[in-house]
Amino acid sequence: MIVDSNVENYIRSLSNTKxxxxxxxxxxxxxxxxxxxESEVANFINILVTLKKPKNILELGTAIGYSSIVMGLSFSDSNIVTLEKNSKMVEIAQNNILKFGLEDRINVVECDAYEYLLNCSSKFDMIFIDAAKGQYLKYFKESMKLINDMGIIVCDNVLFRGMVCDEKALTKRHRKITIVKRLNEFLKYISNLEEYKTSIIPIDDGMSISYKI
Structure with missing residues (x-):
């Protein structure tokens, strides 16, 4: 656990979806x-988008379209491209987006996120990364080429259940070692970039926000 369970439950009780x-x-x-x-992360993203008012948003990892919809509802002038390689999830997400009347502003693209980043020439005011955790560093490096000045790159689950700083946990869960090592490398990288200001936030499973100066 990153946040004490009592505190986490209390925060979630206050942030119930209305x-x-x-x-x-x-x-x-x-x-x-x-x-x-989680609901507290959704609320945090809502605040970020409301304050930042990004016209163009890129999301890596659509799933059922929940976070895309949250961002779309947070700022009515936003246009969102969200990437998902699972065809079943793409269909579910598109149907959900349609129910919210956001189909004109949220475009679900069925593809591999990294391949999209390599071939993309568009620029974005905000990029939200919530895809394969072991690939965050290479996602971020490519995202840096696509983010506008004063844009933000937000990453979810960066503390990976607290395992990034728990050596004992690594010895018990061998299949997670590679992911944790890569996340540690990623966190050190984004924390030392001169052209970005980065904050790592211990909310839910950990988030990072990097602001391009």
């Missing part, structure tokens, strides 16, 4: 074991 449509998506994700951002 939009019944979003609540249905949360329920679906829980019942079908689809990973989406």
């Amino acid at each position: 939009d019944s449509r979003l609540f249905k998506l949360e329920k679906y994700a829980k019942e079908n074991h689809v990973p989406i951002v």
Whole structure:
């Protein structure tokens, strides 16, 4: 646990989803074991988008479209490209986006996120990375080429259940070692970039926010 469970539960009790449509998506994700951002992370993203007002957003990792929809509802002038390689998730996300009337502003692209980054020539005001955790460093490096000045790159799950700083946990979960080592490398990299200001936030499973100066 990164945050004490009592504190975490208390925060989530205060941040209960008030939009019944979003609540249905949360329920679906829980019942079908689809990973989406927790309610406190969704609220945080909502605040970020509301304050930053990014016109163009790129998301890596769509799943059922929950976080894309949260961002789309947070700023009515935003246009979002969200990447998902699972064709079943693409279909579910598109249907959910349609229910919210956001199909004109959220474009779900079925593809490999890294391949898209390598071939993309568009620029974005915000990039939200919530895809394969072991690939964050290479995602971030390519995202740096696409982010506008004063743009932000936000990454979810960067503390990986606290395992990034727990050597004992590594000895018990060998298959996670590679991911944890790569996340450690990623966190050190983004924390030492001269052209970015980065904050690592211990919320839920950990988030990072990097602001391009």
